[in-house]
Amino acid sequence: MTKTLNWQADTDYVALVDDLLATDDVQRLADYPQHHFSNRLEHSLHVSYRSYLIAKQLHLDTRATARGGLLHDLFYYDWRVTKFNLGTHAYVHPRVALRNAEKLTTLTKKEQDIIIKHMWGATLAPPRYLESWIVSLVDDYCAMDEFVIPETRKMGRSMKARVALLMAK
Template sequence: MTSNNWTKDQQYLSFVSDLLDRPEVQKLNNYKQHHATTRLNHCISVSYKSYLIAKNLGLNAKAVARAGLLHDLFYYDWRTTKFMEGSHAWVHPQMAYQNALKLTDLSDLEKDIIVKHMWLATLALPRYKESYVVTCVDKYCAISEYSSGKAESFKQFLKSIPQRLSLNHY
């Protein structure tokens, strides 16, 4: 995550600090997400950006912040783990919802945000405006994180070219 503004936003912290303090949420720091970040940083980024948008639109910023933080609350590498029940896009929102229920009570709105955040990759149509906000921000963050990871890899490759040329020089 490029910005730590969320660490200074007292209202945001009042909404999510109880969740951020949980070891089950901190455990997300052990998993890579979209090549350039950890799953925890991805979830915080989605949560905070969604919170800011919801706040500016007069939507339920608290539900958005909390559900955004919990939307990817699962503990496996989605690039290698496969399920009989379906694709990662279909399975992980249900898994995140079940894991979130173990940490806190969830409103119908928060459930909808978590379970339907993969809309467009799945057919689960969101019911609330807040769900669309988190869905769109999640896609934006995923593309941004993936792109920055690929850009960094490309920079490293470009830096290695002179060395590669001198090793292959006859």
């Protein structure tokens, strides 16, 4: 990650999501890789907290943003392995996450929209609320931050090692 987030120290944020974080359903997300360099729980927390900070700055619904952001990827399979006949992972997993989230807690219409529309761009239905737009865009940012940046650093180190090897010859 380019910047370590200290969401645990933000008591206002924690108060919004602590009931969800206390569940085995959310904690199980730590068992699933996400974007190669993080797990799904870390990713969901990054999306949730970054989205919450933006919503707070814009005086939007921070509760729906934080909770919807945390639950947006509440599914328990490796999307690189498991395939569905119902459509692409981008289409299916928000619906699976919504179903799982509805079993866990009562969701507002805004939280439902955040979860189901967070893949906008890869799916057709646009978000209905500003909070949904925020989570969708932050999710894209976090995916880049969690995969592209570490991969680029890894490739850079690899390139430096190859150049050093060539120079040593």
